[in-house]
Amino acid sequence: MTKIYRKLLAIVTILPSLMGGVGGGSLLTSCYADQGNYDYHDLDAVVIDTTDTGLQREYAIMRFDELDLAPNIRFNGQLANDDGSAPLDYMWTFFSAVSGSTGTAILIDTLGYDRHLKVPITRSGGNYFAQLTVTNRNDGIRYFWRVPVAVSEVFDGGWMAFYERADHPGYADLALIFNPWTKNNANYNRCYTNLYEATNGDQLQGRPIRCFDIAVSLTAGNNYIGLCTDYTLVGVSENGIEKALEFKDFFHQVPAVMKPTWYGQHGSGVMSGQSSEILINDNRVYTNTYTFSPTEGRTTRFSVPKLALGVGELAAWNAEVPATLNYGVVVYDQTYHRFRYAAYNSSQLEEFGEQDLDVAAFDINNTGMTLLMGDWGKGLSEGLGLRPFDYLLMAKGDERYLAVTNFATTTPMDKAIGIALYPLNALCPSIKQATSIASSHVGSFIYYSAGRHVYNFAYDSGLPASVAWTAPSANEEVTCVRIMKYYHGSVYGSGIVPNSDNLVHIATYDATTQQGHLYQYLINPASGILDETTSYDYSIPGRVKDMAWKFSMQ
Secondary structure, three states, X not given: OOEEEEEOOOEEEEOHHXXXXXXXXXXEEEEOOOOOOEEEEEXXXXXXXXXXXXXXXXXXXXXXXXXXXXXEEEEOOEEOOOOOOOOEEEEEEEEEOOOOOOHHHHOOEEEEOOOOEEEEOOOOOEEEEEEEEEEEOOOOOEEEEEEXXXXXXXXXXXXXXXXXXXXXXXXXEEEEEEOOOOOOOOOOOEXXXXXXXXXXXXOEEOOEEEXXXXXXXXXXXXXXXXXXXXXXXXXXXXXXXOEEEOHHHHEOOOOOOOOEEEEEEEOOOOOOOOOXXXXXEOOXXXXXXXXXXXXXXXXXXXXXXXXXXXXXXXXXXXXXXXXXOOOOEEEEEOXXXXXXXXXXXXXXXXXXXXXXOOXXXXXXXXXXXXXXXXEEEOOOOXXXXXXXXXXXXXXXXXXXXXXXXXXXXXXXXXXXXXXEEEEOOOOOOOHHHOOEEEEOOOOOOEEEEEOOEXXXXXXXXXXXOEEEEEOOOOOEEEEEXXXXXXXXXXXXXXXXXXXXXOEEEEEEEEOOOOEEEEEEEEEOOOOOOEEEEEEEEEEEOEEEEEEEEEOOOO
């Protein structure tokens, strides 16, 4: 038996000169003689045994993969794995294997307090150690075992869902989904949730408005994703979801009030560098005609807001995919019921030319309607020339309309920009309760959601809308519907977007269980009929507000 002893020896040292005592600075000491008083104590034998456990010398995993480690623990020669009476405490930690690490890399994560570790690893890509500490409560002695873990991550394509967290109302987070339908050449099926907090260590304040991956560079791979809430706008790295830009970093001159209501982009991506990102903040319109550096990424920022004389409350919308240089931004004035535009590099929102109502379906300068939501869809597109129309759900009192505008090929002085107006109340069940719409770029139909249903409305047919899909649970409400497509003409028209126009994403939320779902179905791109024989179903920990494809040059 291994022994340990403690020798009792006391030495008292007194410095009188420091205490105002006996002078002369003499040093007096007193000690107890060694009387051979030894206290012997048996040392418990604790062994962390990895023999025949299948444990590896090192691990290489993808971020968010599960790390499963279960060494054997022997206490005084006996296997103590499941022995609750053994006086042993366990703690697993995870930390960087690189000395001199900075930022989030220096954090030490505690992964668990059981002998058997089985948890997903959320740390960003890098080299780490997973370490088990076993503490003997009898004597406080600790025993260690560690193993190298290489974590890799490249989120190079997939589907994003931007949601308000059920466990933290008023805060947003991001999910990424990878499967053979949303990522070319993928042979796996994964759903990562709460990515923002897991990566950055804090929560994203505000309810979600928009997530958007703007393809500034088609080759360099250092684009960022914009995450806009009703509190802030941040930019996260495309391949790691690490926060790269705070609200102030988007501007040359930071606005006094931080109150975003919309974030998007403008242009088809093939207009000789004239594409831009758009922000409506505190009812002011900002644009950034971005340029790109292979080493620095985006090198431009939002400048001063557009001058907006005679402009009221702006809708949470902008025309995103014009293929003409006649517009730098197109927005909608809810107060005066009219569209306004600014030319490229112009500092002022301006009025459109007078419309000819013998040709135009409605007057874009005086619609008499409130814009509720919109999407771009079927237009004049051919090949790589993405020239869609905007399909807008609009309200006039209790009446609902589908307004179709052409900002893709017109000029501000064209007299028939409003090309169609469809009354919806008689043809579209529950249209006044609509929560989301998605417009096909191939077929003449839109999806709209209301309650637990998704409806298919073929607007040119004159027929009533039909139920395209119903949520499996009576308590699920459809919160967001999106068709697989992408604004960038070269990317969209080259077949890079997987299942472009052939895939619908449907997000629901059950308030009674506080559980969200995201369903995916292949569709007929011309008719919108869903193929319900196969699908994907993912659990989302919140209410999805927006969804979008994450750019990838696969």
